[in-house]
Amino acid sequence: MTTAPTPVPTTPAATDLGGGAGASATATTTTPTPRRRTRRRPGGAWLATVPLFLFFVIGFGLPAVAIVIGAFTTSSDAEGGAGQFTFDNITASVQGAYWTAMVSSLKLSGLTALLATLIGLPIAQAVVTSRNSWLRQAVLTASGVLANFGGLPLAFAFVATLGNAGEVTKLLHLTDHGWSLYSFTGLTVVYLYFLIPLMVLTITPALDGLRVQWREAAHNNRATTVQYWRHVALPILLPSLLGGFVLLFGSAFAAYATAAAMVGATVPLVSRSIADALSGNVLVGQGNLALALSLNMIVVAVLVMAVYLPLQRRSARWLS
Numbered sequence: 001m002t003t004a005p006t007p008v009p010t011t012p013a014a015t016d017l018g019g020g021a022g023a024s025a026t027a028t029t030t031t032p033t034p035r036r037r038t039r040r041r042p043g044g045a046w047l048a049t050v051p052l053f054l055f056f057v058i059g060f061g062l063p064a065v066a067i068v069i070g071a072f073t074t075s076s077d078a079e080g081g082a083g084q085f086t087f088d089n090i091t092a093s094v095q096g097a098y099w100t101a102m103v104s105s106l107k108l109s110g111l112t113a114l115l116a117t118l119i120g121l122p123i124a125q126a127v128v129t130s131r132n133s134w135l136r137q138a139v140l141t142a143s144g145v146l147a148n149f150g151g152l153p154l155a156f157a158f159v160a161t162l163g164n165a166g167e168v169t170k171l172l173h174l175t176d177h178g179w180s181l182y183s184f185t186g187l188t189v190v191y192l193y194f195l196i197p198l199m200v201l202t203i204t205p206a207l208d209g210l211r212v213q214w215r216e217a218a219h220n221n222r223a224t225t226v227q228y229w230r231h232v233a234l235p236i237l238l239p240s241l242l243g244g245f246v247l248l249f250g251s252a253f254a255a256y257a258t259a260a261a262m263v264g265a266t267v268p269l270v271s272r273s274i275a276d277a278l279s280g281n282v283l284v285g286q287g288n289l290a291l292a293l294s295l296n297m298i299v300v301a302v303l304v305m306a307v308y309l310p311l312q313r314r315s316a317r318w319l320s
Helices: 045-072 088-093 096-128 135-145 150-160 167-172 184-208 212-220 225-254 257-262 271-280 289-317
Strands: none
Touching: 045 289, 088 096, 088 289, 096 135, 096 184, 096 225, 096 271, 096 289, 135 184, 150 167, 150 257, 184 225, 184 257, 184 271, 212 225, 225 289, 257 271, 271 289
16 A cells, blocks of 8 residues: 655745755845934024023022132222232131121021921821822922911011010910020021921922832831831931931021021021121121122032932932
């Protein structure tokens, strides 16, 4: 019994396409890859940033240069004439009453920033974990308003409420307990009024970045709430907390109108010393000394920003 051979199907790939001995037994076809269209950026796109740079140069650059030049030159009523190079202004700005004002400003800014950080964190956490969306919106909206409420209106509000003849002072007899709004303690309370809302606005995005999976993983490993915050949440939030503290410190350090209207010269502050030097309340012709004091404030502000920006980048890398 013989079996017929099974026919082998032929495919176009197995046929001889070239007809010669050198032709390949298999034919491969290549499809051309489409070229990607690259969009060329217009060469004049940078022109849109020119107004911003002009505003920065006119609003910040030129005044900063004028302050630096004036801090190292003599005033118009100097014996040697105006415009002479000198270190006397810088030396005087870090001595005597001016140095006392600088130290007092640093103490006030550091204390209020620390208290606002400690108080604002639990408030922001309560807002973030709340199930009521309207409560979150109300607190954040109120924080945005109160964080920008300062100057003379804020001073008047506290004088009418907690001053020597204020309504709350008379109602609770705070004067009998040694309370005085026109002191370092009273100024601290006033600064907390706008620093705490600012801290709530600053730390809320970082709290939103904490993932629920991290808390669940900690609880699955039998970690308590305190252990979760100590070993997981706070280490992640530390850059944001430090950045918020630095931001509050800078905001308190630069505040002027509220303290000037409320306490005057009772609490020595560097911003108040600059105003006295410019107006000639202490000595006449101390305008360049005021520029030296302003330069000291600029140095502190630059140091604050040098600390704040890296912390913000680090916290964004963790919480993004």
